[in-house]
Amino acid sequence: MSFLQPALLWALPLITLPVLIHLMQRRRPETVGWAAMSFLLSATALPSGYSRIRQWVVLALRTLAFAGLILAISRPLASNWLQLAMPARVDLTLILLDCSPSMQQRESATGPTKMQSIREQLAGVMNNMPSHRWVVIDSANRVPIEISSIAELDRIAEVEGVSSSADIPGMLQAAYNFLQSQQSARTEVWLCSDARKQDWQPEDTRWQGLREAFQKYPLAIRFHLLLYPAPPRQNRSIRITSARTRAASQGRELLLSMAIQRSDASHQEAIPVRLEWNEVATEIRVAAAGATTEVIDHVIPLPHGLSQSWGRVVLPQDENQADNEYFFVHQDSLPRRTLIVTEHLSAARAWEVAAEVQEETGDTSHVEIHEPGAAGGADWEAVSLVIWQAALPDEPVATLLRTVAEQGTRIVFLPPAGAGGTAFAGLSWGDWQVPRGGTRVNRWVKDHDLLANVRSGSPLPLEDLLISRYRQIRGEMTPLAMLSTEGPLLCRGLTNQANIYFLATTTSPLDSTLEQNGVVLFVLLQRALAAGSLSQGTTHDATAGSVATEAATHWTKLNKSERSVSTNPAHTAGVYAQGDKQFAVNRSLAEDATTQLDPAAIDHLFAGLHYDRLDRQAADRSEIFQELWSTCLLLMLIALLAESAVCLPRQPARPLRASQASDFPSATRRATS
DSSP: OEESSGGGGGGGGGGGHHHHHHHHHTOOOOOOOOHHHHHHHHHHOOOHHHHHHHHHHHHHHHHHHHHHHHHHHHOEEEESOTTOOOOSOEEEEEEEEOOSGGGGOBSSSSSOBHHHHHHHHHHHHHHHSOEEEEEEEETTTOOOEEESSGGGGGGOGGGSSOOSOOOHHHHHHHHHHHHHTOOOSEEEEEEEEOOBHHHHOTTOTHHHHHHHHHHHOSSEEEEEEEEOOOOOSSOEEEEEEEEEEEEETTEEEEEEEEEEEESOOSSOEEEEEEEEETTEEEEEEEEEOSSEEEEEEEEEEEOTTOOEEEEEEEOOOOSOGGGSEEEEEEEOOOOEEEEEEESSGGGGHHHHHHHHOOOTTSOOEEEEEEOGGGGGGSOOTTOOEEEEESSBOOTTHHHHHHHHHHTTOEEEEEOOSSOOBSOBTTBEEEEEEOOTTOBOEEEEOOSSSTTOOOTTSOOOOGGGOOBSOEEEEESSEEEEEEETTSOEEEEEEOOSSOOEEEESSOSSTTTBSTTTSHHHHHHHHHHHHHHHHHHHSSEEEEETTSSOTTTTTTOEEOSOOSSOOOOOGGGSOEEEEETTEEEEEEOOGGGGOOOBOOHHHHHHHTTTSOEEEEEOOTTOOOOSEEEOHHHHHHHHHHHHHHHHHHHSOOOOOOOOOHHHHTTSOHHHHHHHO
16 A cells, blocks of 8 residues: 555554543542442442443544544555555656557457556556656657656557557566666556567567566566456457469459458358458458458459559458558569579579479579589579578678678578688577487477468478487577577578578488478478568568668558558558558568467566566456545544444433332332332
């Protein structure tokens, strides 16, 4: 419990006044005996036991009345957090806001969103919990913004309409970095989220470092987790899984594939899907049965001469509007060019076969193979993918690789047999490792990048791979697949384009079963090739939050979405243009997953830290803090009424009636007459 006027608690010693008065009244004056009064006193005296008990009850009630008055004036606060013990005043309050699309979920058609409910709760917290400073860190920008009132959240546009996923460990790291630059003695951290597993990333290695850092922080920090974990009950989401062109008898066609996911799969229904393309809106009726329904290759005839266009698909309104639309861009397919640089030409055969596989789109695919010494003379123009299995390049080839990487080309480095060469993109090769009996993949990133799950949601069969020999990778990286020996199998360099990969083993049967179990190799290469090919064209698909904010500064928005409030294109779904290029930005695949983080996992993440947790529902409008002054006044009133009742005099004995007196014996009657 905390108090809005804690200074008035210094008056609590006044509750001893009834005790002092009681003790002073116990001082009896000198008694002078008077025979006539003895009969009077004996007649009116109360039993001594009752008198003592009444005195103590009156004393307790008067003390309680004084305490109730003082507490009411001090304005105490109470919370339905039983473990919450707020200090009188804190120096700094940090608010970490999860602004991901799932925070736009409503529990009813007319109810507030989770984000709106959080803002209402924060208003009550700010009004009732004194703090010298209030600072907000949102999940999109992760930049501390100081506010003086909850109304100032309106100028932080990212609290509404953001399409990017949250990174809770990254937000906590931003909070810790901010605290390092401050001199605040007592800090309260409010983390507001819906506890989605993809946002919290409980398996991320950053959690251990964050726990240790906050535990060692020299000043007092308390965490308050304000969570809205209710999953959607009757929500639908839609996404475009493929937008490609093909030759037709009357020209070219756009083939549009989409997937609709339902949280309530207990019944069948016909879902109207609004398709907006080339300034024309049509409606498609999709018969949905089960949790996921796919529409494969919906045909849209392309007008003659139209080389690129954009559009979107929209679902009817439901619990969450943030996942009811998906944008797409398309252009005529470009040639897919793969450049393979290898020390042994025979080692390139598996990659060459996987790269030459084409879909039935009329696209062309070119594969060019070179030895390291001849790589400088290769045709580097419009290369979609580079496979490099040789020592890391020196100048001037290294400059060529950096140039094509900046253009969006995907580069995959494989370990050479001999010396590793110098570092590239901050990564370098270490020693070869030969684990006894081989090793396998025990975890990998399944929601995005090269090893993501397939359209049906099934994971790639990485656990079937046997790695007999692999090479260590040194430097700072983003692991995408980890071996059971705790070494990375596939990782991504920390570059702005996020398109440079290191694969720790080769396709040789002596090193791995990548070639024999060709599914993983084929999917990995085709995804890298498709992403690199798109980067060469004028249309690009991007995941919200994956584009650098600086790169999207000069984008112009083409669609007119009423829902979006954020002014940051890198984090907002839509279609944007820069010159002759068009960009379709959408939420990540992970946002359609509804897996919640269980309480035990949260306890593990915050183990050793001082924290409280409150799970609420979006429809719950009650405040976290409630003032108890009225309760204290009621307690004082009850105490005074009870004290008055106890102090009432006892009723005197009623005189005997004549009929009652006649019942006494005659001797007694004569004595009383």
